[in-house]
Amino acid sequence: MNQRQQQTPADPCIWMQAGVVKAKMCRRAYDCNGCRFDRILRQLAEKNQRRLAAGQAVSGRRGQIVYWADKLRERPVHRRPCLHHLKRRIGFRPCTNDYLCSNCEFDQYFQDQYAVHAVIQPVGMKDVHGVKIPQGVYFHQGHTWVGLASGGQVRIGLDAFAARLLGTMESIDMPLMGKPVQRDHVGVCMRRGSLNADLLSPVSGVVTAFNPEVRTHPGAVPADPYGKGWLLMVQPTDLREDLRSLQMGMEATTFIEAEMDRLYQALETELGPMATDGGHLADDILGQLPQSCWEKMARQFLRT
Numbered sequence: 001m002n003q004r005q006q007q008t009p010a011d012p013c014i015w016m017q018a019g020v021v022k023a024k025m026c027r028r029a030y031d032c033n034g035c036r037f038d039r040i041l042r043q044l045a046e047k048n049q050r051r052l053a054a055g056q057a058v059s060g061r062r063g064q065i066v067y068w069a070d071k072l073r074e075r076p077v078h079r080r081p082c083l084h085h086l087k088r089r090i091g092f093r094p095c096t097n098d099y100l101c102s103n104c105e106f107d108q109y110f111q112d113q114y115a116v117h118a119v120i121q122p123v124g125m126k127d128v129h130g131v132k133i134p135q136g137v138y139f140h141q142g143h144t145w146v147g148l149a150s151g152g153q154v155r156i157g158l159d160a161f162a163a164r165l166l167g168t169m170e171s172i173d174m175p176l177m178g179k180p181v182q183r184d185h186v187g188v189c190m191r192r193g194s195l196n197a198d199l200l201s202p203v204s205g206v207v208t209a210f211n212p213e214v215r216t217h218p219g220a221v222p223a224d225p226y227g228k229g230w231l232l233m234v235q236p237t238d239l240r241e242d243l244r245s246l247q248m249g250m251e252a253t254t255f256i257e258a259e260m261d262r263l264y265q266a267l268e269t270e271l272g273p274m275a276t277d278g279g280h281l282a283d284d285i286l287g288q289l290p291q292s293c294w295e296k297m298a299r300q301f302l303r304t
Contacts, residue, residue, distance in 0.1 A: 014086050015041055018068035030087035031150050041065055069099035083107070128256045132160045134226050138246035139255060140202035142184075142303040145226065146246060149233065153208055156187075157230040158199065161256055163222040165263070165301060166190065166197055167284025172218050174210045174232060181207060181234060183242055186304065188231055190218075192287075195294055198304045201234075203242040209233035222283065259301065266297060 013024035014032070024037065032038045045067040048058050058064075072080050072095075082093040083101060097104040126133045133139075138146040143162035147155040158166075173189040181187040187201030211230050214220050221229035236242055247255050267285070270293050286294045298304075 011088065013037070014083075015068050017081075017086050018071040020065060020068050020071050033150070033152065042067065045070070072099065126253060128253060129260050131164065131256055131260070132226070133252055133256055135249065137226065137252075138202070138243060138248045139252045140200065140246055141255070142200035142202070143259075143301060144199055144202045144231075146202045146242075147226075147230075151235075152239070153233050153235050154203055154205075154239065155230050156202060156232045156234060158190075158221055158225055159256075160225050161259055162199075162302065163225040163229070164283055165285050166192075166222070166298065167287045168219045168222055169197070170218065172214055172221070172231070174215070175207045177207055177209060179207050181205060181232075183245070195291065195298075197298045197302060199231075200303060202246060203234055203236045204238065205234040205236040207232055208235050263301070266300065270297070 011026040011030070013021070013026045014030070015021050015038070016024045020041065028035055044062055044065040048063060048065055049067075051058050077096070078094050080095045080099075082090065082095045083099065084090045084107070085092050093106075097107075101107040126135070136147070139159060140146070143159045143165075145157050145159045147157075149155050169190040169192050171191045173191065175181060175187065181201040181204065183202060183204045184200055186198040188199040190197040190199065210232050211220075211228075214229055214231060221231075223229060263285070270289065286297060289297065
């Protein structure tokens with residue numbers, strides 16, 4: 001057996017861990033929603049269960065498929081791993097609720113904590129004149145971004161262009177949990193002294209969490225806009241419709257490039273020729289401008 005065959009997959013699928021299938025790699029960070037493999041095996045397991053209940057024989061490899069939770073229920077209670085352990089979120093913890101997660105107090109507590117603190121760093125960053133554009137993230141024309149999260153929720157933040165433009169704010173006002181937000185309407189207000197910068201919400205929905213880190217340390221936004229500097233978690237009401245108005249990939253790159261050109265033109269109009277750092281956008285551009293220019297350009301680029 002060669003070295004590659006001896007390696008254990010970094011993210012073994014839950015169905016593999018339960019012993020239903022021999023080998024399957026999870027490439028979705030254990031987000032089973034929308035997973036074709038999970039859907040097919042669930043359908044097979046349900047079909048086999050119905051046939052057995054009707055007294056019909058099941059055979060072959062497909063006939064051996066059972067729901068992963070049913071397979072784990074064959075183990076002694078103290079050896080049945082919690083779903084969050086299977087998803088590599090916690091160390092071993094036995095499931096004490098027969099895999100009925102909807103009625104599990106630990107699951108509810110963990111989901112609340114995980115939604116707020118678990119931040120998946122975007123990969124495949126592209127650099128446009130010093131502004132980072134991550135792959136797999138949607139961009140709104142008002143310079144907020146949307147990242148898909150578990151449970152159909154989305155994570156929202158300020159993109160790197162606007163973070164460079166605004167610099168470090170002194171405070172950030174965000175809606176509380178349970179409050180509605182509407183696409184293309186003001187959802188967050190960032191403050192710097194007597195100056196305000198309003199951010200448009202890129203989606204419509206209900207706020208499920210806000211980032212407490214940026215409330216106490218607003219500098220996290222420009223320091224890590226796509227990671228620790230995120231702003232809100234939202235449960236969208238019509239995500240498919242919202243995503244149609246957003247941009248990602250090459251569209252997002254083209255958008256940021258156009259915004260860079262527009263910014264340099266605006267700065268030259270307001271201040272005359274302005275030196276740049278090798279063509280890269282400097283930090284805290286608006287902090288170098290008079291108050292009247294700051295407010296005008298903030299509204300211009302944030303589309304408010």
